Amino acid sequence: MIEPGDIWDLYWETRLAPWDTLGKSAAIRAASKEIRRLAQPAGRPLRLLELGCGEGQILGTLLDAHADLCDRGASVGIDLNRKSLARCQKDYPGVHWEQGDFTAPDLLARLGKFDLILFVNALHEVFSAVFSPELGEVDVPLAKQQVREVLSHTVDCLHADRCLVLFDGLEPTGNQGRKVRIRFLSDQARAEFETFTREYRPFQIKYGEADTSGLVELSQHNFTRYITKSIFLGKRLWETERLESYQYFTEAEFREALIGQGLELTALETLTLNGEKWRSRVEIDPPDAEFPQEHVLIVAYKRPPPP
Numbered sequence: 001m002i003e004p005g006d007i008w009d010l011y012w013e014t015r016l017a018p019w020d021t022l023g024k025s026a027a028i029r030a031a032s033k034e035i036r037r038l039a040q041p042a043g044r045p046l047r048l049l050e051l052g053c054g055e056g057q058i059l060g061t062l063l064d065a066h067a068d069l070c071d072r073g074a075s076v077g078i079d080l081n082r083k084s085l086a087r088c089q090k091d092y093p094g095v096h097w098e099q100g101d102f103t104a105p106d107l108l109a110r111l112g113k114f115d116l117i118l119f120v121n122a123l124h125e126v127f128s129a130v131f132s133p134e135l136g137e138v139d140v141p142l143a144k145q146q147v148r149e150v151l152s153h154t155v156d157c158l159h160a161d162r163c164l165v166l167f168d169g170l171e172p173t174g175n176q177g178r179k180v181r182i183r184f185l186s187d188q189a190r191a192e193f194e195t196f197t198r199e200y201r202p203f204q205i206k207y208g209e210a211d212t213s214g215l216v217e218l219s220q221h222n223f224t225r226y227i228t229k230s231i232f233l234g235k236r237l238w239e240t241e242r243l244e245s246y247q248y249f250t251e252a253e254f255r256e257a258l259i260g261q262g263l264e265l266t267a268l269e270t271l272t273l274n275g276e277k278w279r280s281r282v283e284i285d286p287p288d289a290e291f292p293q294e295h296v297l298i299v300a301y302k303r304p305p306p307p
C-alpha cells in the first residue's frame, strides 16, 4: 500500500530532479514536510515567507504543490533584485512578490506573522555584504552580528509553534588555521585556483608552494572557500560568486544563534553535493583528509517563552 509520505517523496523526486545538484531541493523537501505537519493544527491556510527568494522557484514550487494547504495570495517573497522578481511574477503569479531589503527591520515588521519562513542560500549574502575596505576583508564579528540581528527580526515574524527552514553554507569546525596541501589534477584547475586567489573578495587568500612539484599549501579556512567556489570558476556566475563567502557560521554557531532567539531545532543536517567535482579537480594531502561538508539544513520551531 502506498502511504501518503511515499506519494510526496515520489512527487518531489520527479519534480526536483533538475535541481538536485543545487541543494535547494533538500530545502524544498524539508519545507514540504513541515507544511503538511503544520496545516492540520493551524486549521486555516498557511502563510509562507521567503527572504531572498531569487527567481521564486522555492516558494513558488511549494505553493503550487500545496495549493490546498497554503494561502498563496497572503504568502510573500522578498528580494532586492527587480529582474529576479519580474521572473517570479511571470512564473508564479498570485503570490505577493516584493522588492525590498530583508535586513531592514521595518520591512519585516509590516509583513505580519507567518507559519513558515524560508532562508535558502540567502544569509551568507548578508554576511558577505559587511565588507570592510580598511581591512580588505569581511569584518567577521560585525558580519556575524548582522546575521544574528536579521535572524532576530525574522523570528519576530513567526507565529508561536511555527517554523523556520534555513539552508546555507557551513563553516567547518576545528582549527581553521591548520594547513591543507593540495595537488591540482590539471593545468586548468591550477590556473583557475590562481584566478580564485586574485579575484575572491571576502577574504585575502594566501598560499605557498609546498615543494617544487606543484603541491600548494593553504589554511583550512581558505581551502574550504576555494573548493566550495571551484564549481563556479570559468562560469558566468563567478562574477557574483566571487563576492560572497558561502561560509559564515559553524554548526555550533547556528545552534547558538537560533536557540538564542527562542527557537527549538527539530532537525540539523549537514550535506555535501559536489564531492565528485572537487575530487576531479584536486587531491588533498594527506589523502585521507576530508573535503568539507558544505551545506547545512536546519528546521527550527519558535517556542513560546515558559510561563
Ligand SMILES: C[S@@+](CC[C@H](N)C(=O)[O-])C[C@H]1O[C@@H](n2cnc3c(N)ncnc32)[C@H](O)[C@@H]1O
Residues within 6 Å of the ligand: 024, 051, 052, 053, 054, 055, 056, 057, 058, 078, 079, 080, 081, 084, 100, 101, 102, 103, 119, 120, 121, 122, 125, 126
Ligand atoms: C543565492 S540567491 C538564492 C535565491 C533563492 N532563495 C533560491 O535558493 O533559489 C540569494 C538571493 O538573496 C537576495 N538577497 C541577498 N541579500 C538580500 C537582502 N538584504 N534583501 C533582499 N534580498 C537579498 C539576492 O538578491 C538573491 O536573489
